Every structure is written in C-alpha cells, then in structure tokens.
Amino acid sequence: MKKTYKTFCLIMLSGMLINTSCKKDFKEINTDPNRSAAALPEALLTPSLWDVVTRNNNRALRLTHELMQDHVAVSDGDEVHRYVIRAGESDYMWNNWYLQLTNFKDMYNRANELNNTTFMGIALICDVYVSSLITDTYGDVPYTDASKGREGVYQPRFDRQEEIYKDLFRKLEEANTLLATGNVMTTEQLAYDPLYGRTTGATSATTITNWRKFGNSMYLRLLMRASGRPEANAVAKIKEIVDTNPANYPIFSNNAESAVVRYTMTPPYTSSFYGGRPFDFSGSNGLTEFFVNNLNQWNDPRRTRWATIDGGTYIGIPSGFQRGQVPERRSTYLDALMNEPLLGNIMNYPELQFLLAEAAVKGYIAGSAQTYYETGVVNAITFWGVTPPEDQLQNEFIKWNPEESDDLKMEKIHLQKYYTLFFTDFQQWFEYRRTGHPNLPKGAGLENGGQMPSRLRYPVNVQSLNSANYSAAVAAFGTDDLNTKVWWNK
Template sequence: MKKIFLLLAIVLLASCRKELERINKNPNEPTTVQPDYLLSNGIKANVDTYWGPDAAMDGSLLYVQYWSKIQYTDADRYIAGAAGTQTVWSNFYAQGIEDFTTLAQLGDSLHNPNYKAVAIIMRSWIFQQLTDLYGDIPYKQAGQIASYLTPVYDSQKDVYTGLLTELKGAVATLTPGSNNIDGDILLGGDITRWRQFANGLRLRIALRIADRDNATAKAVFDEVTAAGTAALLPKDAVVKLNYLASPNQNPVGRNRETRNDYRISKSIVDKLKALNDPRLSIYATVPKDTNVIIGVTNGLPSDSAARLGFSKTSDAGAVFTATTAPAVLFSYTEQQFILAEAAQRGLTAGTAATLYNQAVTASFVQYGLAENVALAYLAQPGVLYDAVNFKKSIGEQKWLALFGQGIEAFTEWRRLDYPQLTPAYAGALGGKMPLRFKYPSSEQSLNGANYKAAVARQGADLLTTKLWFDVY
C-alpha cells in the first residue's frame, strides 16, 4: 500500500511541475532565437569589442603609437590591466564565437545557407582578431561549451589555416540573389559584398602566413584572383559599421562623453608632418589654446603627461571620436596594400608600385581628399615606392592608412617591422615593446592544463613573446 501511495505522490508531483512550467511560460518571450536579432547583436557587440577601450584604446592603439595618454598613463607604459585583457577574451568568445556558432546552426535548420556563411565569416573575423592578439587560442573546440567545457588551444598556424578553409567554404556557400538575410547592420544584406569581404580576409590571412608557409599563401592568392576582380572589393569600398546616436554610438565617442585622457601620439604626428601629409588635419584636432597640432610622447609618467596641458595637446580627430564615427573592418585601401605586397613577393600578378599607389590614393579618398592631392603626395621622395625595401614603403604607408584600426595595424607593424617605433618613454618592459596580449587569468584557473600546454609550446605568457607569424 505504501508503494502505491508513493507512486501516486510521484505522479502528482510530476503533474504539478508540468503545470507550473506551463503557467510560468512567458507568451511574449520567444523560445527560439531569431537569426536576424542574433546577427544584428553579434555584429554590434563584437565590433564594439574590436573598436572599444580594452582591445583598442588601452591596448593596440597605444602599442602601435596612434594614440597616447595624457592622464592615467599605465596602459601607455605597457602596464596592462587584468580586467581589460579578460574583457577582450570573454566578449569575443561569449558574445562572438558562441553567438555566430549558434547562427551557423540556425542557417542549417532554416535551410538558409547565407545565414550560415555570414556567421562563419564573422566568426572567422573574430578568431583572426583573437589569434592576432594572443597567439595560440581555443579554436576547433571553441563555441561548443556543452561538449568542451575546457577547450584545447590550437597553434596559431592551425588557426590561420583552419580559417582559410572555413572562409573558402563560406564563399562557396553564399548565394547572391536568393536566401535573403535580415538583421545585417554591417553590409545591408548584400551577399556579393559579403563574398568580397570574405575573400579580403582570406588574402589578409594568406599574407600573415607568407613568411612561414609561402606555398599555402600563394595557393590562396591564386584561388581568389582566379575568380576575377568581381571577387574583390571595388574601388573605394569600405566594410564598416555605421554607428548611430546613443545608445548605439561609437564606443570611442561614448568614452569621450565622460573622459578626456587620450591624445594623438607624437610618433604619427611627426611622421605626417615630415611627409606634408594632408591627413594630419583629419587624424588630429587643433588644441584650443594653440594653433598647432601637438602629439604626446607615448609612455610618459602621469605627472609629466599632465603638465603638457589638456587644452594644449591634440586629441584624435572627429572621424574617429564622434558619436556616429564608423568602425572599419576592411577596406579597398587595405586590399590594395595586400595586393601590392603580394605582387612584390611573387604571390600574385600585378605591378607592386601601381597597386601601392592605388592603396595610398584610396586612403586619401576614404577620408574625403581628392585623388589629385594623393598624386602630388606620392611624388615625394619619402613616399615613392621602394621595391628594394618594400616593407618600409608598404609598412609606413599602411600604418598611416590604418589609423584607428588598432588591432590590424598592431599586427601588420609586428609582421613588417615598419615603421620603426621607439618604445614608450617610461615603459615597463625594459626598453622593449609589446608583441601580444597576455592570456586572461581566468584561463589559468579554469582551463589550466590547456593554458599550460599552450604556453609551453608558444613561449612565456608575456607581452614580449613573439607570435608564430612574427618571423623577423
């Protein structure tokens, strides 16, 4: 009899639980993620991370000496905050890799290959940012937390080659003219432009590995260029996120609403002035108390920097700091620099000097300057393309052109070794410059075995450890 009562109690409890679950369901809350919302949020959140304070403003923009600090100068002296490093890692994985992995799966279940392909392209872009910053990272097992709570770190070589394969597949999957996608706040649902963006990323990564694996790099250039010019961005096209008014403003603009401790670096101001570069007045502001653009030396002690005066030194220009200033992910300018270097290296056809001139001209046009202004600029001895030292010509002009794109410029500076920058004045690295980001402390405590294996393979978890792609 007791067994019967016990069985009845279990049945009643189960019935009550089901009834409670039914009653407590919110009819206004969807149980299935909508792909358009996931795409919009994924783009915005991850471009915010890429353009925001931790990856850019207190990191790569300082390391590559686009910006400097006039207050709270620890970050400019290479004293990296643990919270910032953690935020970049966590945001890219939790708000990026996870979300776009889910969107790729939704693309399959909805029988819409364009959602899947776009998700793979954005996920690949995020993985590229992560490996560019940290080196070896969780890749193959990432985004599958149900199966891999502590994912293995893959070597940077494997990450890059894996991304090349994924991007190639995404390009083949995209179907312009059918399978429309909604929620695309980056490219407005233009599938042809997504294909061109993906091909641009393939060329970017191929050049990353060229010093290590020239044969694979050449194969990528052969594949992409064989598809013709339609496979690449057309003249003056830019892949960018156009920000709106608050609360959807540029993270740099949001930062400027409450802070004023960043300035343009003296390094880039000096270079622009030396070349009579008209982009100077676009990249920098004129201080209120002077009539001259003045940059700040990177890595000054806080007291020395503060004495320079907030109203006597130049901030970055409004094209980067305004509320609605766009965040650039890839551009025709960068594409032509890539093709110029590839031509010089024999990775693709074309005349390196011509492609270099196109890249510099495109940078001028990107910031509202006329082509004839660029032609006069290119005629200067300090700007003329030098095939003997192409890394200097391309490295310096690419550095000037990518102003604002901190992670990409930081990576290209490490790869090309130009421009030749002076370490922070009071830097904390013994006269050296950062070459990567350190892994977040959470990885040591939560994924310790895989973290230790990565460090043993790659080298000490220090800012000064060279990454695999950085050969010279």
C-alpha cells in the same frame, strides 16, 4: 555571489569551465532572442557584429593606439605606451569575443537547418573574423572545443595556431562557395545586415556579392599574415586568388565595398564612445609626434577629420617618455570622432591595396607594386571623405621609387597602412609584430626591455578554471608572457 555567478555563466558561454550550478540557467540564457539557437540567423547578425566592433573600438583606444603611438597618455602611471600591459587587460576581449563567437556558430547552425546558404556564408566570415582576433592576440587558444558548453565541454583544449589558421582558411573557402550561389535575401533580411544591407539602395545581389568580397579580402589579410610560414602554403593561395583564378575569388574593388559597421546617433546602432565624456576619449591623451609629423609632411587632409589644431597647426608629443617627464598635451583627437561612422571599420579597400602592394614587392603576385601602393594612398584619403592634394603622389615622403630597397618599400607601404588601420581593432599592432614596420621611435622610458609586446597573456580565470589544458598549452606554446611569439611571428 551574484557577481561571481554571472561571471561564471559568461565563461560557460565562452566555452570555458563553469560551475555545474549554471547548467540549468544556461538554457534560459540562450532563449534570449539575440542568442537563441531557435532565432532566425539574420536576427543574430546585427547585435553580435555590432558588439564585437564597438568593443574592438574601445580597446583600440585603450591599447592599440597607445602601443602603436597614435596617441600617448599624459599621466605618469604604468602606461601602455611604455609597453606595460596589466594581466587584467586580457579578460575583457577574451570573454566578449568568445561570447559572440558562440552567437556566430549558432547563426551558422540555424542557417544550415533552414538551408540558407547566404547566412551560412556570412556566419562563417564573422566566425573567422572573431576567431582570428582571438588567436592573433593570444596565440594558441581554445578553438575546436570552444563554445561547446551546451555539449558538456567546459574545459576546452587549446589548439595550435597553425591548425587554427588552416581551419580559418577552410571556412573562408566554404563561405566563398556558399555565397557564390547564395539564397536571395528578403527586404527584412537586408535590414538586419549592418555592413551592406542597411545602405541606401542595397539589393540582395549586391549585398551577397559584397559579403563574398569581404570574405576573400580578409582571406588575403590572413594569408599574408601567415605567408612567412612555408607550411601554411599561403603564397600559392595568394597567387591563385589574385592572378590565376580571380573570377572565383572576387575581392574589394572600391571604397564603397569596404566592410564598415557605420555607426549612427540612434541607439542601439551607436559607437563605443556614444554618450561618453570627451575627457575619457581625448582629454587624457595627446596625439604623438610620430602620428602627427607624418601627416604634416604629407599635407594629409585627414588631419581635419582626426586632430585638433594647437597654436595654428598640428603638434604631437613624444611617446615612451620617462617617468616624471610628462609632456604638455598638444593636438588631440577631435571629439567628433566619438560618433564617427567610419570608426566601425573592419576591413577597407585601401588596406587590401597595401596588402597587394606588399605581395607584389615580394614576388607573390604579378601586379605592379607601385600601382597598388598609389591606389591605396589615394583611396585611404578619399575613404575619409576628403580630397588628396593634386601632388599627393609626388610628395617626397610618399613618392614611389622603384630603385629603393625592398625594406624601404615595405616601410612606405606599411606606414601608409598604419593610418589606414586607424581605429581598426588590433590590426596596427598585429601588422607591426609581423613586419616590424612602420619604424616607430623608441622613447627612453620604455619598459619590457624596450620590446614591443608580442601577445596578451591568457586571462587569469583560464589558469584556474581550465588549469590542465592551460598548462598543456603553455608547455607546447611557450611561456605565458607578453614576449612569447605566436606561430606566424616566429
């Protein structure tokens, strides 16, 4: 009973239906200093953002990296690399994302009460970050009515993804405006900021500017994701941000401005894998041929930061293998990655460069696709603190060829971006669903008709506790299975 009670209360915090017996305790739960509506907005930032990113890392290892062939499980069960995703996988991220979304909304409301435009803007960026993860993972989801348990909304309706995206764009516009004239941050407030304020030599001005750049860079990520839908008007906005009005929309200009929750070895600011067993991190899987072979062809120095050597070199194994044909594990993740500060990446400068390269190839912006691409290639390596080979951009597998087809250019861009999104929540998967790049090999043991899953199913408890709105959502959105495409992917 105690376990069920706790689960129900978590669901209430997510904005879902809850047994009315939790109403009294819900008030007590929200007097916790990490979630209280009366807490200072900066006090909500660190624990909430840290929780989101560390849980994202957990699922990047468990789901994204196996779906996207970074690694493959060396066992013979219903494995993710065969495109088998159990229904129970949906609950973990849904519950925790909605929980922290409530905290970011509280952060905005509290900052608004205090007339603190800086933390209003930061809260909106965090809200968009989490909300985009939810809708890009599941499709149509509770949004307008989400996180309204205190207002008596226990059965939230589902919003269409198209409408969610429009509001995410609105929030990022508001955040950009708020941060343009944001309140000066105190020394104490800077210390609460896990992205920019805790870095050596951080000042109020640079921290606020970097948050503004992060918000606008993420804006471009989401605009590009929606750019295939004319009703989103995304292409015109991309051009405005990059070409016609860049002064009003500052974006990342170097690696140092990347949005990274840099983990430490001092609790509570530790990674998702801190204190865990190396076997759970790397002992049950091996790096794939796809992941390793590209790095070998590029002579990429990031191998020294990511992979173990086997027999004097780096060797991968096939993904999607048939049952009963489990390969011998070869190169694996380095155990040092378990506490690597850069695994806290949310969005970095190289990713932005590859977004701009794609936009230039498609004619959305006027810049040089080759320049953006080459800047991304170099900075994706230096981001990891290693030096690219002098001839990196002349490598036959990397070199930009203006005469190649747009499809081949897209493959080059997105293959490089794939590695830039290493341990970055579900972004590799999102981008593959959107573009079909990079060109992943298909093993003989794939299930789900050999089709990469297009989403996760809704959690089972949503079906039972919010059945009317769930049924209405499915009627509008489509069958609740792995293969129903979300709005931006149709």
